Amino acid sequence: MCGIVTAIATRNIVPVLLEGLRKLEYRGYDSAGLAVLHNGEMVRLRSAGRVAELASLADNRQLQANIGIAHTRWATHGVPSERNAHPHVSAGLAVVHNGIIENFETIKADLQAKGYVFESDTDTEAIAHLLHHKLQSGVDLFEAVRLTTNELLGAYAIGVVTEADPFRAIVARRGSPLLLGVGEDGMYAASDTAALLQVTRKVVYLEDGDLAELRLDGYKVVLADGTPVEREVHLSSLSADAVELGKYRHYMQKEIFEQPQALANTLEMIAGGGSISAQIFGVSATESLAATRRVLVLACGTSYHSALVARYWIESIAKIPCTVEIASEYRYRESVPDPETLVVVISQSGETADTLAALKHAKSLGMSKTLAICNVPESAIVREAALRFITRAGPEIGVASTKAFTTQLAALALLTLALAKQHGRLSAEDETRYLTALRHLPVAVAKVLELEPQIEQWAQKFSGKQHALFLGRGRHWPIAMEGALKLKEISYIHAESYAAGELKHGPLALVDKEMPVIAIAPADELLEKLKSNLQEVRARGGELYVFADAGSEIPESEGVHILHMPEHYGMLSPVLHVIPLQLLSYHAALVKGTDVDKPRNLAKSVTVE
Ligand code: AGP
Secondary structure, three states: OOEEEEEEEOOOOHHHHHHHHHHHHHHOOOEEEEEEEEOOEEEEEEEOOOHHHHHHHHHHOOOOOOEEEEEEEOOOOOOOOOOOOOOEEEOOEEEEEEEEEOOHHHHHHHHHHOOOOOOOOOOHHHHHHHHHHHHHOOOOHHHHHHHHHHOOOEEEEEEEEEOOOOOOEEEEEEEOOOEEEEOOOEEEEEOOHHHOOOOOOEEEEOOOOOEEEEEOOEEEEEOOOOOEOOOOOEEOOOOHHHHOOOOOOOHHHHHHHOHHHHHHHHOHHHOOOOOOOHHHHOOOHHHHHHOOOEEEEEEOHHHHHHHHHHHHHHHHHHOOOEEEEEHHHHOOOOOOOOOOEEEEEEEOOOOOHHHHHHHHHHHHOOOOOEEEEEOOOOOHHHHHOOEEEEOOOOOOOOOOOOHHHHHHHHHHHHHHHHHHHHOOOOOHHHHHHHHHHHHHHHHHHHHHHOOHHHHHHHHHHHOOOOEEEEEEOHHHHHHHHHHHHHHHHHHOOEEEEEEHHHHHHOHHHHOOOOOEEEEEEOOOOOHHHHHHHHHHHHHOOOEEEEEEEEOOOOOOEOOEEEEEEEEOOHHHHHHHHHHHHHHHHHHHHHHHOOOOOOOOOOOOOOOOO
């Protein structure tokens, strides 16, 4: 979490810093700040609010500069406030930081003993003072940053500028993302490419431990021990449109409606072909998948829900035992490692600290067969895994994950088929049938999106409620979980999900006329069982909102509202059934007037434990 931007250029870089922060606001948005050299003097502006407030502060000051750093924050150490907002300073130098310094208390105590006075509760201020202390010993700025970062434990991406050395900015990273932008008129750095598209497409991804000096006429990169290193310059293919709102009111809305295209892009490799190849997961995948005896999927939040759907698919189609675990639990649990297990990690961002740590933990236990399903090709999680599948959802900016989820499901469906094929459990006929369904998935999703007007009406009724229950069975139970997560995340309505059969074992006690119960009712083999569970709700006065496939034959009646979905879509039905739940949350949040794309207390990439 947190986003940083650094710039040194012949143009006025203040608008570049601010625009960069706007693009990074999804990473954290509880305060923002910048520090620039304005007529040779360090000027620091900070705001406890959003980037827009910082921009008006900069406007009022008519700030102009050719070098500076900027930050948008998601609080870890210290409450969100102006005092804790970055940059943090120490006598003429300023630092912005993304990450967590685990040994900051020791560093702080040591610096306090040397007379340094701390103004904030952040770990970052310790970096600023430590850097100042190093500079006092006579080394130059670049070396001082190198010596400082070598003492830091934990994760960081930092940007540094000083009054005394106005012709270079220094950046460094370990654990947190950071890339350089090579501009026509100078050098830039930021937490992600979207922040730099305004000035350049030429980007250089820094590796863990790298330190870079940015000057007007170029840059250099060194390793943590000071050895110079060359890092390739990439031409980013990210389109500026992909990160613009366009005709939409919110990113979440845009991303919900981008799902047909995101799925088509993700499934492009099977668009023409009549068969599935394990090679889509990497060159060594054929061998790896064939040798897989078990599958362990690790993920967090929405990505975890996609894994739960995949468990149903993998066990029923590929007939391979599959376990799914929350990454933050797995990493600290004593588990029994098994080298024949394929460890699959799923992450939209590829940065989630718990998922990355779980992957490293699995590897440390000797499980070398690893696969990352991720939306960001250069991310830490992708680089850590032996095999990879990149979902092509495009940048997901809204904190609530939508198109990342459905494209993860598409990737997991492909994995299921590839595993089944490698193990001789996929007949040619089934292969054709599943691939045809996958190819038509974008069109099927587009049809479900047409239900929006009805869902909008339901959302009106919902927005006045304090609580909601979501029910599903089988492979749609994780979809109920995802619906509940979406609703609480952006509308702040308390929502819980249950496997419908579990209701009578406790949660039914919650049901009365004030409790809306949302049910996912695909016309599958569990429909009759689900109908009985819905009767249990009605008998207690609970109001039912049912998403029913054509053919489900659940009649509308007093207290039973039905939204008719298209024909049942078989194995891939969960992909269709999540769409109305995304729309329901979105419209409930709109009615409630919450900040849809930036819900309170959350951030898009959770790079802390
Ligand atoms: C979903 O709406 C959430 N914002 C969150 O649960 C998210 O899916 C989770 O933090 C995992 O993120 P990742 O996919 O980037 O690893």
